[in-house]
Amino acid sequence: MEAVKLLKEDEVIGMPTETVYGLAANALSEIGISKIYSVKNRPQDNPLIVHVSSLSMLESIMPDNRIPPIYLPLLEKLWPGALTIIVPKADIIPSAITCGQPTVAIRFPSHPVARALIERCGFPIAAPSANSSGKPSPTLASHVMDDLNNRIPLILDGGQCDFGVESTVLDGLRNPPAILRPGGCTYEDIQKLPGMEKLQVYRKHFVDKQLEMMPTTPGMKYRHYSPEAAVVLFEHPVDGSNGRDTVAAIQKEIDRLIEAGQQNLKVGVLHTSDEFQDLSDNKAQIISQQMGRASHPEEVAKAMFVGIRHLDSQGVDYIFIEGISEDREGMAVMNRLRKAASTIIQL
Structure with a gap:
């Protein structure tokens, strides 16, 4: 409840997910979003992923409250979980989240603490990895403390993350559908589902320089995950x-x-x-x-x-x-x- 209070006051906090620890803020708050970028020292053209706690919350932030049909078989099988989908952006989502792009990346985490937090807040949460930009992703609360101590007011400690790598980002609006960032949900899991038979993987099956310059999802444009050594x-x-x-x-x-x-x-x-x-x-x-x-x-x-x-x-x-x-x-x-x-x- 302390975390909920802070998020409602436009603060940012560390929260566990099943993939990696996230740096959470109210996804509908321009102030909270700006704090994510400043706390992480994150490039302003590197978009954020929005986290929801139910399909009804997803529908509430979709244009016309409608989920693109291509995703329905996947969401039934793979949500909640380590899958992020690219969907059209509604006006309610601040443009700072999408870096001006017409689409937004959204996922429904399976971690019980993350889900409870979002549910208690009553609004979606934007949450990139809770580390200094470019550093290795945090999979323990102590990693968040190492990187962001004195920069955020609270870290929820949920133990070690189950997956240890970020979510898979899927763009089902492309034809054929494409994994833009591989992650905790595997190509094999996605490819066998209806509508995904011709699934491609970015940099394995195709490249798109324009997409790299103006990415629709994190992890495409900048060097990441690098320690001091x-x-x-x-x-x-x-x-x-x-x-x-x-x-x-x-x-x-x-x-x-x-x-x-x-x-x-x-x-x-x-x-x-x-x-x-x-x-x-x-x-x-x-x-x-x-x-x-x-x-x-x-x-x-x-x-x-x-x-x-x-x-x-x-x-x-x-x-x-x-x-x-x-x-x-x-x-x-x-x-x-x-x-x-x-x-x-x-x-």
């Missing part, structure tokens, strides 16, 4: 992972950095393969951490940002990350890792 991503061929190859490539990269004059090298390694237990190098200090099993991409999605933030807190110079297959949640994992990486090494 430089991130190096080691990508496997499409036919699968081989941990031994990655270990060899990491040791080769360490040798290259030392030969280039890097002194007192401290490296963090996030991996999924058991072979990394043997990773050691007397020329560098190595902190190795497993982020789940490659055959279980949902584990990697949940642990990835936690691992990146933990290694960054250890003061490493580089974070080396083993890539995984793009099957199911792996598509969202690799999307985030490619955006976080300053260097990508193809194996």
